[in-house]
Amino acid sequence: MDILVFVKRVAATQEEELRIIDDGKNIDLSKIPFKMNDWDNYAVEEAVKIVEDKGGSVTAISIGSGESDEVLRRAIAMGSKDGILIESNETIHDPALRALAIYNFIKKENMQFDAIFTGVQSEDDQFAATGGFLAGKMGLSYASMVIGIDAIENGYFVLRRELEGGLQERIKIKTPCVLSIQSGINEPRYVSIMGIRKASKVERKIMKFNDYAGSGDAVIDLIRWSYPEKKGGATMLTGEVDAQCKELLEILKNKGVY
Amino acid sequence: MGYALIISEVRRGVFEERNLDAIGIANLAGKDAYLLIPEGNYNINGNMVDKIIKVKTEESMFLNPLIITGLITKIMDSSASPEMVIFTHSSSGIEMASYLAGKMGLPIITDISGYEKNGDIFFKSYYSDKVFGQFKKTKESPLILTVRSGSFKDFATDKGKQAEETTVEGLSGIEERSFIEYVEEEKTGVDITKAEFLLSLGRGVGNKDEIPKFEELAQLLKATISGSRPVVDKQWLPKERQVGTSGKTVKPKVYLAMGISGAFQHIAGMKDSECIIAVNKDPEAPIFQYAHYGIVGDANKIRDKLKDIIQGG
Ligand SMILES: Cc1cc2nc3c(=O)[nH]c(=O)nc-3n(C[C@H](O)[C@H](O)[C@H](O)COP(=O)(O)OP(=O)(O)OC[C@H]3O[C@@H](n4cnc5c(N)ncnc54)[C@H](O)[C@@H]3O)c2cc1C
Ligand SMILES: Nc1ncnc2c1ncn2[C@@H]1O[C@H](COP(=O)(O)O)[C@@H](O)[C@H]1O
Numbered sequence: 421m422d423i424l425v426f427v428k429r430v431a432a433t434q435e436e437e438l439r440i441i442d443d444g445k446n447i448d449l450s451k452i453p454f455k456m457n458d459w460d461n462y463a464v465e466e467a468v469k470i471v472e473d474k475g476g477s478v479t480a481i482s483i484g485s486g487e488s489d490e491v492l493r494r495a496i497a498m499g500s501k502d503g504i505l506i507e508s509n510e511t512i513h514d515p516a517l518r519a520l521a522i523y524n525f526i527k528k529e530n531m532q533f534d535a536i537f538t539g540v541q542s543e544d545d546q547f548a549a550t551g552g553f554l555a556g557k558m559g560l561s562y563a564s565m566v567i568g569i570d571a572i573e574n575g576y577f578v579l580r581r582e583l584e585g586g587l588q589e590r591i592k593i594k595t596p597c598v599l600s601i602q603s604g605i606n607e608p609r610y611v612s613i614m615g616i617r618k619a620s621k622v623e624r625k626i627m628k629f630n631d632y633a634g635s636g637d638a639v640i641d642l643i644r645w646s647y648p649e650k651k652g653g654a655t656m657l658t659g660e661v662d663a664q665c666k667e668l669l670e671i672l673k674n675k676g677v678y
Numbered sequence: 679m680g681y682a683l684i685i686s687e688v689r690r691g692v693f694e695e696r697n698l699d700a701i702g703i704a705n706l707a708g709k710d711a712y713l714l715i716p717e718g719n720y721n722i723n724g725n726m727v728d729k730i731i732k733v734k735t736e737e738s739m740f741l742n743p744l745i746i747t748g749l750i751t752k753i754m755d756s757s758a759s760p761e762m763v764i765f766t767h768s769s770s771g772i773e774m775a776s777y778l779a780g781k782m783g784l785p786i787i788t789d790i791s792g793y794e795k796n797g798d799i800f801f802k803s804y805y806s807d808k809v810f811g812q813f814k815k816t817k818e819s820p821l822i823l824t825v826r827s828g829s830f831k832d833f834a835t836d837k838g839k840q841a842e843e844t845t846v847e848g849l850s851g852i853e854e855r856s857f858i859e860y861v862e863e864e865k866t867g868v869d870i871t872k873a874e875f876l877l878s879l880g881r882g883v884g885n886k887d888e889i890p891k892f893e894e895l896a897q898l899l900k901a902t903i904s905g906s907r908p909v910v911d912k913q914w915l916p917k918e919r920q921v922g923t924s925g926k927t928v929k930p931k932v933y934l935a936m937g938i939s940g941a942f943q944h945i946a947g948m949k950d951s952e953c954i955i956a957v958n959k960d961p962e963a964p965i966f967q968y969a970h971y972g973i974v975g976d977a978n979k980i981r982d983k984l985k986d987i988i989q990g991g
Contacts, residue, residue: 431805433805433808434806434881434882434939434960435882435959435960436960437960437962438805438808438809438962440809447809458908462911513811514785515776515786515788516779516780516783516785516786519780543805543806544804544805545804545811546788546789546802546803546804546805546806547786547788547789547802548767548772548776548788548789549772549775549776549779549786549788550776551776552743552772552773552774552775552776552777552779552780553776553777553779553780553786554780555776555777555780556747556776556777556778556779556780556781556782557780557781557783558780559781561744561854561855562743562744562773562777562855563773563855564769564772564773564776565769565772565773578858580861581769581773582769582924583689583741583768583769583770583860584689584768584769584923584924585923585924585925585926585927586862586863586917586924586925586926587689587860587861587862587863588860588861588862588863589738589741589857589858589859589860589861590857590858590859590860590861591855591856591857591858592855592856592858593854593855593856594853594854594855597854597855600773603907603908603911604907604910604911607912607913637816637817638816639784639785639815639816639817639819640785640786640787640813640814640815640816641813641814641815641816642811642812642813643799643812643813643814644812645804645809645810645811645812646801646809646810646812647809647810648807648808648809648810648964648967649792650967651967651968652967653966653967653969653972654954654956654966654967654969654970654971654972655970655971655972656966656971656972656973656974657971657972657973661975661979661980661983662983662987664973664975664980664983665980665983665984665987666987668955668971668973668980668984669984669987669988671953671955671971672875672899672932672934675931675932675952675953676931677874677875677899677900677901677931677932678875678899678900678901
């Protein structure tokens, strides 16, 4: 089974202050560390596991600046055969544009595959739309929130997708198809620095985004950034750790739980 | 005035409350609300929408993006095409909306939680609510949206008259993707929805080795341990402990969240707790907006100090 996996390099902002700059036009990511999108890590692992079991190959593909090479190297270290960078120095916010470029790339380069994997969502833009848009455009079958692949039969996946509140549905889906992989489906393997170094020796292809952009027109436009509305917020417990903890215990006592 | 086509979410006979958010944004945007729903005995306030379109089919067809896209395409190709197609930002809503957008080449904006009528601007979350992107569509065409549950339900109001109803022909299954069955999560010993006091752990606690130390604290406090999705994904805690849209909805007296950022899928599962206390080292963490009390600090240090104080008598 040949699988194309889409991997994105994203800013890890959880512990960082995010500043809006240029009058709302941009956000300052200059001091923020980057990493592979968490969901894509699960997608790569799932693809590699399948190929280890059934044979075939995994190709990792990323759209982004030259620095996205680091997520390709990681995907190779995890077991992808090779990596392709579709280089674009501008952030493409519209998931439709990203999906259209992927579509054009697959057609133009005559990429062969039995399945395309994406993550459920990017940690940065949380659109959760690139995989579905691509599937619709390609006219392929699609499933998202894939939380378990139970069987791979000739021409089909039998898989579980997550609904809500612990409920799942089991479905049968024909290949070739696009699957968006949910976090928790597997335990992504550990990647050592040695592994990444070895992966650097595998040749990666670099393509130009503009060659696949089509008309290049976004159908939605990000006009400005804003901070979330403050909702009143919490009463903050201040002072030394000792004082904070004592006050916390007082609150628990008052609420009658301790 | 055009109309918005709302794809309802129904599960095992229940019309989900999150449909109200889709109805709410249609109202806010000044569109008539047309509700698409499988035929069945669903409990709907028919005064909230302008039209109910019943489809002669089973519920599971509404879980299939290929089939639903086929149906919506037909409606859109008819003379009276909607100006918006609205889904919930849920597991199946996201799946259908993105597929439909790709199939028809239409603009899509997902996870909408705010709207500015002046300029027709939609607010969507980035970086788990640390900032919001304000979007506009740039071409004249129907717009596809997924809306965050809880965001617009207050705008789903009674219109004072019963909706018109129509029934359309059935949908049949397809080979490309077929429903087999619903699968329920295994029931195990603990039920975090019954606990009065939850000590809830997020990715910020660092690694698996920290968990037993929190379990000691939970024992001292007589609290029950729960957690966010990443903690469960990494198998630091079992699945039945997960709080959030794809886990459990909890409403304890006290929810003490340590190292949890406050993504909406998590907040949706615990926001109705009587008292929320958040410990996070990032003063800008979105969870502080929902908490009653907050401590900016290291969860592991706070944990150790709490243990010291309690054990010290
Ligand atoms: C379809 C779908 C369903 C989902 N369902 C759920 C769900 O049911 N439940 C759920 O929780 N999530 C769910 N998610 C995931 C959700 O979007 C977030 O990714 C998740 O809630 C983040 O978990 P977190 O807060 O533990 O981690 P992060 O967002 O990584 O946050 C970690 C936090 O810890 C803080 N921190 C770091 N170190 C320390 C320290 N030493 N002391 C104190 N604080 C520290 C950081 O500042 C940060 O705020 C779902 C996502 C999708 C797409
Ligand atoms: N720039 C990108 N490069 C590679 N893959 C991407 C890119 N953007 C999105 N994807 C893929 O699409 C998934 C969903 O992204 P999104 O629609 O942005 O939430 C991600 O998990 C990736 O697998």
